[in-house]
Amino acid sequence: MKFVTKLSLTLASAGFVxxxxxxxxxxxxxxxxxxxxxxxxxxxxxxxxxxVAQSNADGNIYVSNGRGNDPSPGGAGFLPNVGNRVDVFSxxxxxxxxxxxxxxxxxxxxxxxxDLKFDPISGNLYxxxxxxxxxxxxxxxxxxxxxxxGSFSGQGPGDIFFGPGGIDFDQQGNLxxxxxxxxxxxxxxxxxxLVKTYGSLGTEPGQFDGPAGLAISQNTGxxxxxxxxxxxxxxxxxxxxxxxxxxxxGTEPGQFxxPIGIDVDENDNIIVxxxxxxxxxxxxxxxxxxxxxxxxxxxx
Numbered sequence: 431m432k433f434v435t436k437l438s439l440t441l442a443s444a445g446f447v448x449x450x451x452x453x454x455x456x457x458x459x460x461x462x463x464x465x466x467x468x469x470x471x472x473x474x475x476x477x478x479x480x481x482v483a484q485s486n487a488d489g490n491i492y493v494s495n496g497r498g499n500d501p502s503p504g505g506a507g508f509l510p511n512v513g514n515r516v517d518v519f520s521x522x523x524x525x526x527x528x529x530x531x532x533x534x535x536x537x538x539x540x541x542x543x544x545d546l547k548f549d550p551i552s553g554n555l556y557x558x559x560x561x562x563x564x565x566x567x568x569x570x571x572x573x574x575x576x577x578x579x580g581s582f583s584g585q586g587p588g589d590i591f592f593g594p595g596g597i598d599f600d601q602q603g604n605l606x607x608x609x610x611x612x613x614x615x616x617x618x619x620x621x622x623x624l625v626k627t628y629g630s631l632g633t634e635p636g637q638f639d640g641p642a643g644l645a646i647s648q649n650t651g652x653x654x655x656x657x658x659x660x661x662x663x664x665x666x667x668x669x670x671x672x673x674x675x676x677x678x679x680g681t682e683p684g685q686f687x688x689p690i691g692i693d694v695d696e697n698d699n700i701i702v703x704x705x706x707x708x709x710x711x712x713x714x715x716x717x718x719x720x721x722x723x724x725x726x727x728x729x730x
Contacts, residue, residue: 466491466523471498471512474525478513481546485570487553489521492570494543494557498532508532514540516557516568529573530557536564538575545597545643547605551620556605558594565594565607565618579622583612596644596692600668601651608641608655615641615655615670628670633660635672643692643703647715654692654700661686663702663717676717681707684719 467476481494498512510532518526533539544558548570555570559578567576582593592610599605604625605618613631615638618624629638640658647654651668661679663686666672677686691703698715712720 464523466519467493467517467525473528474517474519476517480544481558483546483548483555484521485548485553487570490526490570491519491521491523492529492546492555493517493519494546495528497542497561508534508541510534510539514542516540516543516546516555518570527573529555529568529570530566530575534562536562537578538566540566544592544595547597547599549603550599551603556597558597558607560593563593565597565605565622577622580607580616580618580624582607582609582616592640592642595642596656598644598646600646600653601648606644606646606653608638608644610640610642610658613638613641615644615653628666635675636664636666636670638664642690645692645694647694647698649696649698652698654694656689656692656702658688658690661689663689663692663700663713665717674717676713683711683722684713686711 467474469475469477471477476493476495478496479493483492493516495515495517496513498509498514500506500509514532516529518529520526530540534541540557540559541561544560547556549556554576555568557566557568559566563582564578565580566578568574569576580594595608595610597605597607603620607616609616614627614629616624617626629636629641631637631639638657639660641655642658643656645654653666655664657664662675662677664675677684679685679687681687686704687706689702690705693701700713700715702711704711709722710724711722714720
């Protein structure tokens with residue numbers, strides 16, 4: 431199959447991938463522009479950033495910033511003041527402020543922020559609070575805590591724990607959240623109540639092994655899920671019926687080694703963070719491979 435759509439890509443100041451379709455050309459141009467933040471533990475510095483979201487209201491960039499934990503014998507354990515916050519940057523990358531504080535336990539605090547999304551109705555910021563196993567909600571303008579809700583599965587024998595993973599809103603305003611350790615997706619309503627779950631452990635269509643990132647098309651309502659340990663992307667319709675899957679384990683174009691992050695652009699091109707292959711791959715909406723960019727960092 432020959433694709434005649436041109437995809438032009440730019441990296442905004444946040445490092446976001448922006449794909450735009452144009453007519454009757456075949457070149458794909460992927461170039462690095464700039465970055466924000468730097469390694470470290472101080473204001474405006476980042477370590478293990480996981481979620482990124484940009485506000486439609488003011489263009490500010492929100493980055494979930496790590497978890498401080500010293501697991502060594504006799505170590506301090508949980509370090510509440512190291513990470514455990516969402517850092518806010520201006521559209522040109524200037525550090526502005528932080529949202530949230532490090533707290534272990536349910537309620538107004540964060541124990542490792544993961545994915546981030548803005549509620550399209552209220553404008554509030556939703557944070558996947560990994561080790562507190564809940565969703566935290568903040569007013570992005572003031573930084574005030576609004577509420578928390580949800581409950582996610584604990585670590586089973588031989589499992590890796592990650593609590594809530596990818597989050598996104600559907601066209602009805604419900605929030606879909608991957609429950610990584612339970613191998614299912616939970617759907618929460620506007621009041622924070624559990625509406626339904628879908629998925630189970632396995633390799634069949636609609637089954638998952640470590641569902642990680644999740645993105646929902648605002649055009650079709652289709653749901654895109656990183657099936658991490660099955661090394662594939664599954665696509666469901668808005669009623670959670672299986673449509674198709676793509677990807678196998680490997681290092682070749684179109685193959686994955688534990689895909690984690692995912693997003694879809696306004697044209698439903700699919701952008702996948704292929705974590706253990708240290709790259710980002712781009713696919714058209716039906717799952718055909720388009721291109722790959724980013725190279726692994728070489729340790730000095």
